Amino acid sequence: MERWFGVGRSLLADPAEAGAQACREALGGRRASLMIVFAALSHSTPAMAAAVHAAAGGDVLMIGCSTSGEYTVDGRGSGVVVNAIGGDGFQASARAVPYNSMDLYAAGETVASALDDVDSPHRVLLMLGDGRSGDQQEVVRGAYSVAGAQVPLIGGCAGDDVTQTGTYAFFSDGQQVQVLKNAVLGAALGAESPFGIGAAHGWHRTGEPMVVTRSEGGKIFELDGEPALDVYLRRTGAAPELAADPEAFLMHATVRPLGLARRTGEDVRIIFECDAQQRSISGLAETPEGAMVWFMEQDTAAVVDAAADAARAAADSLDGAAPLGVLVFDCCVRPIALGQDNTDLAAERLRDALKPIPFGGFYSNGEIVLNKGAKGMHHLTVAALAVS
Secondary structure (H helix, E strand, C coil), rough: CCCCEEEEECCCCCCCHHHHHHHHHHHHHCCCCCEEEEHHHCCCCHHHHHHHHHHCCCCCEEEEEEEEEECCCCEECCCCEEEEEEEECEEEEEEEECCHHHHHHHHHHHHHHHHHCCCCCCEEEEEEEECCCCCHHHHHHHHHHHHCCCCCCCEECCCCCCCCCCCEEEEEEEEEEEEECCCCCCEEECCCEEEEEECCCCEEEEEEEEEEEEEEEEEEEECCEEEEHHHHHHHHCCCCCHHHCCHHHHHHHHCCCCCEECCCCCEEEEEEECCCCCCCHHHHHCCCCEEEEEEEEECCHHHHHHHHHHHHHHCCCCCCCCEEEEEEEEEECCCHHHHHHHHHHHHHHHHHCCCCCCCCEEEEEEEEEECCCCCCEEEEEEEEEEEE
């Protein structure tokens, strides 16, 4: 059988029924080598994972995670999306690392060890992380130490409907089905034909650059020698009292990110909290001392087009091979920045860009792209993997 990529979606209220329905639609009577499951927080249950696994035959390799919303060519919603890949010449192997035994760097090494089982001429490592469990850049670093520069890394961090309550991962090695909280998963994919990677965000730098003069991990203490919080409030036009209201600061800051200078452009760093006593601000990924940063603002048209641009770039990077399907990892903050109408427009542009290629995507707590100079962890970004 030729290689194939199928996508199924269900909005049924019962998680198990939704999982089984989405799985049957994705399979279309075929036998899958790998299932990739995206589920709303309300549907991220052991019964759902078991139903997907059973509907696929009960012995299929499976990875997946909870989301802050899912989408396919049929639209957006909160339910279950199942992506299935199969056919001759396709190889897959998977690993899972539960949170309670997690050293982040070692977790990256572990999931990347799945590449040892795949010897195809074209390989990629698909990663699903947890944006709430420390700096996920450490996971990417660990994976890169095993994968090396020749194997691209792509994926996203599980979502939790932007509740910050924790995420869930779904895993099967082909036998036992597990639902793990705040875990890291990886699937090594191999094929005779190439995989394509794309990324886009639509934000651009504004104002004068700043030097990070003191930081530790994702916490920034000083910008240009001044307390970082003072600089941030002044440069974004926020009232000083905003620092005393964590929820109000979060809503203000998530759409006013920093851009971290890279050789190929900027990595976007979401600021999500501050410390009024330390006068510090904190992001979801490392911002090292000595780095050059800018404030970023959205070009609304470019942000709307980012999902389509990323997916198109992934499909266009297949060295002339025809794309069978696309996986899309879309930052959960982008709908907040865009609003309902522009979020719907972004989904429409994505459908138009890929038609008639099937795709499945979810809103993530961080996006992973490490390919040709990209650092690894991203935010307010769309990452895409095209399969041929």
